[in-house]
Amino acid sequence: MKFVIVALAFMFFSITILAADKYESANNAMFNGDYQKALELYTEVMKGGKQDADIYYRRGMAYLYLNQFDKALADFNLVIDKDKKNPDAHNNRGLCHSYMGNVDMAFDDFSVAIKLDPKFAQAYINRGSALVSKGEFDKAIVDFDQAVKIDPKNPELYLQRAGLYYYLGDYAKSVENYDKTMELGLINSKIYFNRGNSHFKNGAPTKAISDLTKAIELDSTDIEALMNRAYIHHFMGDSINADADKAKAEEIKYAKYTPVEDLKFVTYSNAGKDFFMDLPEGWNLIESDTSGGMINFFITPEDISIESEAMLIGVTVGIMKDMSSKYEVKSESDILDFWKGSLDYSNEDMQEYTVQWQRHQEWNQHGTLLNLSTVQADQNYLRFNMYEYAIAWGDNLIFVYFQAPEDTFGYYRKVYDRALQTIKIGENYKLD
Structure with a gap:
């Protein structure tokens, strides 16, 4: 009998170690962007007995990244049932509601997240986006501004505010925020592309072409950048470069297709x-x-x-x-x-x-x-x-x-x- 008890204790210890290994592997998979593997491993750990708020939160994140919003929502509901004062869970449940078209419920969750953590900059951005969906643009700007005030060195916040101003038709402020984004070190082809569009809408076609050219230099397969630059060339009366950009865009677009013949x-x-x-x-x-x-x-x-x-x-x-x-x-x-x-x-x-x-x-x-x-x-x-x-x-x-x-x-x-x-x-x- 004593031997059996020791054996059972050893088995329990082994299972605990295995579960911990799977948990760590799941976390590594999340970090590396393999969300499907992370989801499967978190589920296995849960079957082994781990049922706390942390594991549901992590699996909910995996579901969220996989765009399985209904399942993510269910997991975040369980997290909040276990830990009602978790601002991250409220924020992410708000994202689920938002992606599922439940704007009012999303707004409520983002508001709770902000109440629980008044320094939660991304929750302000998310609530501001919900306000845009509700047509309450002045309030949305207040939330975006508050996010930047909380974390003024975060280029992602300026990037998102730049998009808001573009949406609202304030192209000068959109350009200013893209400038600040890049000044803080966040630079890629899409930011050049978006700032180029803002420049054009703001009446600066030469600057727009410059930014779109940089976008194309960073991503030579960017069909949208080529087509937008073609449009601006045409707008400026440069049909030769416009036609060249269109031809290049068509070549890229159909390169992946087998010729019909x-x-x-x-x-x-x-x-x-x-x-x-x-x-x-x-x-x-x-x-x-x-x-x-x-x-x-x-x-x-x-x-x-x-x-x-x-x-x-x-x-x-x-x-x-x-x-x-x-x-x-x-x-x-x-x-x-x-x-x-x-x-x-x-x-x-x-x-x-x-x-x-x-x-x-x-x-x-x-x-x-x-x-x-x-x-x-x-x-x-x-x-x-x-x-x-x-x-x-x-x-x-x-x-x-x-x-x-x-x-x-x-x-x-x-x-x-x-x-x-x-x-x-x-x-x-x-x-x-």
């Missing part, structure tokens, strides 16, 4: 063999539920679940059969008019829906309509360019949407132009 195209079709089209090998065909009577499927290079994720790049195909039995259409011309009306209706809530051009043409003696359009849901979403293609095939409407974010559409348009030439309709739609 080198791609292997294969034929894709849905299970019912209703529609055929050639696209690059390796894309995924995803079929939707057809119980509603409409055939709908997607072909995309992305590995996504259509039910829960939005497709950024790819093709949507839809087939509506027996149109005259469901809608007031009597001819192929009526079907195309119906489609145009449905586009207007479905896009009326978009921030932007612009048809750049529209082409009416016949295909295999049937009417078709092709739009090149730009679409953006609102300012928080990407702008997309799209080919919107409709075929009136007897009493059926076949529509095909080819889409990509605006900044990559130049490449995918070449893919889609080729795909358009390969469309075939299934034998079951053959008309007399």
